[in-house]
Amino acid sequence: MGRPRTFDEEAILDRAMLLFWRKGYEATSMNDLVDGLELGRGSIYAAFGDKHRLFVLALGRYLARQDELLASAFDDRRPALPQLRELFDRLMAADSVCSGSGCFSVNSIAELLPYDEEVAELARRSLRRSEETVAAQLERARLSGELSTAVGPGQAAHLLVTLVQGLQIMRKADPDPARTAACLDSAFALLQSPAAAPAGVLVPS
DSSP states (O other), rough: OOOOSSOOOOOOOHHHHEEEEEEHHHOOOOOHHHHHHOOOOOHHHHHHHHHHHHHHHHHHHHHHHHHHHHSSSOOTTTTTTHHHHHHHHHHHHHHHTTTTTTHHHHHHHHTTTOOOOOHHHHHHHHHHHHHHHHHHHHHHHHTTTOOOOOOHHHHHHHHHHHHHHHHHHHHOEEEEEEHHHHHHHHHHHBBBBBSOOOOTTOEEE
16 A cells, blocks of 8 residues: 655646746746655655656646636626626736746647647537526626627627737737736727616717
């Protein structure tokens, strides 16, 4: 019988997530993991498998936290579009905590796709869930008259999720938060029904 583990696996996964998030998959060596996790190679392999398996587990943990944020973001008693706008601010803020490294998911897509099918499947599932959640709120916005009739909830959800993914890349080169906010504000102004705009706010026709 093997010896019981004397470390908290979830805490170790959190540390691995931060290491991969800061440096990327290829640039994170096993020596980095040994030093950063404060575990021997044998313990890492025994608990988590090889480097790639540990990376997939860490990415899955990150995406699960994104899912939790999405699931808790909305209150059906409040207008949908302002809540969606707040959600994207929260997502951007959450991805600012790791030393300006951007979004772990977007970084992983850029680095490892299309050749890593396991990471690709994680990314596809996450993007699908995000679009479905956003589309549900946009359907609520449509029913309440908040959403422009020029676009359907599914189309608008795809647009917003794609925009946020792109902004995560762009702000690594241009980290000015005001420019990111202005881009999101423009997108929401285009999606909002003119009849639902607050007095004094211009909505493109």
